[in-house]
Amino acid sequence: MLRELRWLMAGALATTLAACSPGDTELLAPRATARAPGRATTQQENLQAFARVYGYVRWFHPTDAASRTDWRALAAIGVAQVRDAATLDELRTRLVELFGPLAPRLDLWIDGESTPAPGPTPQGRDTMVYWQHEGYVGTRLSLYAPPYGQVRVNAEGPHRRRFTQAPAPDARVEVELVPGLHLRLPTVLSPADAEHDGEAPLDDAGLAHAARSASGYHDLDVRQGAVIEVWNVFRHFYPYQDTVEIDWPGLLAQALADAENDRTVDDTAATLWTLVHALQDGHGMVGHREIAARGRLPVRVEMVDGVPTVTGTDDPSHFAIGDVIEAVDGVALAPRVAHLADRLSGSPQWRRFRAASWESLTGPRDAAATVKLRRGRRALEVDAHFNASEPAQPPRPPQLHRFDDGTYYVDLTRAQYEDLEPALPEIAAAPAVVFDMRGYPSNTHKILAHLLREEENADWMHVPQVLAPDGHIVGWDPIGWHVRPAEPHVQGKLTFLIDAEAISYAESILGYVEAHDLGTLVGTPSAGANGDIVRVDTLGGFFVIFTGMKVTRHDGSRFHVEGVQPKVAAAPTLAGLAAGRDEVLEAGLANARTP
Known part of the structure; x- marks a missing residue:
């Protein structure tokens, strides 16, 4: 009492x-x-x-x-x-x-x-x-x-x-x-x-x-409760609060107000995206099982020369590399991509890529769609289905390929280290090696031991230590890979192909390339989002994902949003795609073959 x-x-x-x-x-x-x-x-x-x-x-x-x-x-x-x-x-x-x-x-x-x-x-x-x-x-x-x-x-x-x-x-x-x-x-x-x-x-x-x-989002109390839980997690534990400016009270007020008008799973997801967007976090996303059950068209679309362009297809009878998709079911695609990119989180290059390739061509699984596209000077209308789970992959050489002049191509986004290991003596002896990092690799960071000439001890991952609320971080637990050189050592000239799809683990590898000047970076900037992710399951069947630790460059300077920058700029063009060319790979090979 x-x-x-x-x-x-x-x-x-x-x-x-x-x-x-x-x-x-x-x-x-x-x-x-x-x-x-x-x-x-x-x-x-x-x-x-x-x-x-x-x-x-x-x-x-x-x-x-x-x-x-x-x-x-x-x-x-x-x-x-x-x-x-x-x-x-x-x-x-x-x-x-x-x-x-x-x-x-x-x-x-x-x-x-x-x-x-x-x-x-x-x-x-x-x-x-x-x-x-x-x-x-x-x-x-x-x-x-x-x-x-x-x-x-x-x-x-x-x-x-x-x-x-x-x-x-x-x-x-x-x-x-x-x-x-x-x-x-x-x-x-x-x-x-x-x-x-x-x-x-x-x-x-x-x-x-x-x-x-999972259907609780129909209740306003549940929707606003989800906003409150997620906002609090971000407010107290997001590790980049000294890097990204966020109006926390205003953000909460906006999301609470938006939740009042939500009716559908997409409405509520959009409200939670308001919170995630403010983080400028390329890992950030909002999910729900009703959203995950959707399919996508069997193509890969990227913004090329400012328009949504097919860069990969699993349905060549309907879609060709270089097709410009103008509308899906009567909805113009370019404005849709721009709208989705504005909602997503992270760097501009990552949001643009994610919106075009992953978000813009989704619909009820296996449902039919009418697609208007332009192929050269021809306007076409094709019928397709939302029957794919992931975007189609772009055409590339075999994951391990030796060109006639001895230059080696290694796609680190497709090859496993177990695939690389038997070929290491041949790769190490090649006059030049082009490593393709346009995408997400799988346990291939072990290749770094064969590229470094001396051991390194950099700590570039930093886990926040928190005792008090409102983003007050008292210290950091430093983590690094501490790579040790291994034989055989790759002797040739090294080139690395990069683009906005290179995110997270890919950027961990690229951080070593940048810090130790292991080779020439060719392409467009990487996503600028790295560090172990955190999933927060919240009310109404929703979950959000965000980056739980701070990642810096090896010298301690900022990496978040900025990403890895190319030394040689190269990007696809409509003309190049229509001609069947991979202009980024061509630029990488040209660099590799230059004495």
């Missing part, structure tokens, strides 16, 4: 974010002292206040109760409970009802009321319970264990620290949630306080079920 009285006490106070030391505290000017509990609030204010408390308690308040709560159910139920609060006082009461059972040390007060006194702090590091986050732990995607983890230090159960930094004993979040309503929440507790075992009010079984259902 005394704790409940503290929740209902109030007072004007500066807003602070206390993390690891008193030096991190930021003070704001005091507000007016007039009492404001009766000030009317808007639905948008109510939801934004709930969103912020949700993130602070879920990931940074280390009670047993908070760690065991069904947070997705609470997201939807909380949205429903706070939306129509009429005043600041009513909003505070509802927030207390939702979060008080999980966080008895939560203080909420309103301008004009007395500021609650801070509670007791633990005495000594060994009596402190707090969260350590090393990156964000999402849904596991494969048998490979990513380097992300979290632990409640000194709590019951596993409590080994993941890194050495620790917060101050009095570390807390202290913010103004909305004008006139303030929050204080400790992020460090004593063991006794951390053992608090309350239960959130999750008695709306129907809404809790909808939050977990």
Whole structure:
């Protein structure tokens, strides 16, 4: 009861974010002292206040109760409970009802009321319970264990620290949630306080079920709950917040407002894409099983000379390399690609590629489509079906190919290292080697050992270490491949073909080419998105993916969005494709054969 009285006490106070030391505290000017509990609030204010408390308690308040709560159910139920609060006082009461059972040390007060006194702090590091986050732990995607983890230090159960930094004993979040309503929440507790075992009010079984259902997105509370969960994950754990400028309050407000008008799975996906787009993250995506069940036309389309052009076909009876696709089922394709690119996340070159090749030609699986295209000067109309799972691959030489002059072609996006290994003596002795990196390779990074002349120890992957909310990163766990040279050493002149499809793992390999000047880069810029991804399964059957670690160049400079730049620019043209030419490969071979 005394704790409940503290929740209902109030007072004007500066807003602070206390993390690891008193030096991190930021003070704001005091507000007016007039009492404001009766000030009317808007639905948008109510939801934004709930969103912020949700993130602070879920990931940074280390009670047993908070760690065991069904947070997705609470997201939807909380949205429903706070939306129509009429005043600041009513909003505070509802927030207390939702979060008080999980966080008895939560203080909420309103301008004009007395500021609650801070509670007791633990005495000594060994009596402190707090969260350590090393990156964000999402849904596991494969048998490979990513380097992300979290632990409640000194709590019951596993409590080994993941890194050495620790917060101050009095570390807390202290913010103004909305004008006139303030929050204080400790992020460090004593063991006794951390053992608090309350239960959130999750008695709306129907809404809790909808939050977990793949069709739950039909409910506004579920849609806005998904926005709140995803926004919080990005706000607290996205590793590029010192690189990418994001208006976090504005982003949340926009997505919450958009969710009000959503009706379909595509509508809701578009709203979640609003959040992902702001990250400028080429790994970023939004998924749902209803979307994944769709098919695509059996072609590959890229923007060539400014128009959507077929660069690969699995249906040569209907589509030829170099065809310009003008419309699908009456919808002009070029504007559609531009619209999709505006929604996607990442660098301009990656968004343009992804929109054209992966997003623009999808539809109900196996459904028919009427395609208008231009082949040279001829206008054609063909019937096709959305029966493909992936874009068609462009025509290329065999994955391992030796030209008559001895120049070797190695496609690292198709060949496995097991394919390369028997040919290594021949590749090593070739006068020149062209490595094709236009796409995504598969475990072929081992080739680097045969290209480097000396061992390297660069750490270019950096996992964020987090103790406090709102993007406050206290350190980085550095990771590198630390490649050691191996025989046989490739002696010839090296050329690497690149384009925007080279993303992530491909850029890890290209980072070595760039850092150690292993060869000439030919083509167009790579995607500019690297680092282990994180999947967040959220309400209504949706999931989002984002990059969970920061990747830099080997010298520590920025890589994100910029990507690897070619030394020799080369790109396909309409005339070249129509003539059956691979102009990027031609430029690469010309470079390789130049003394």
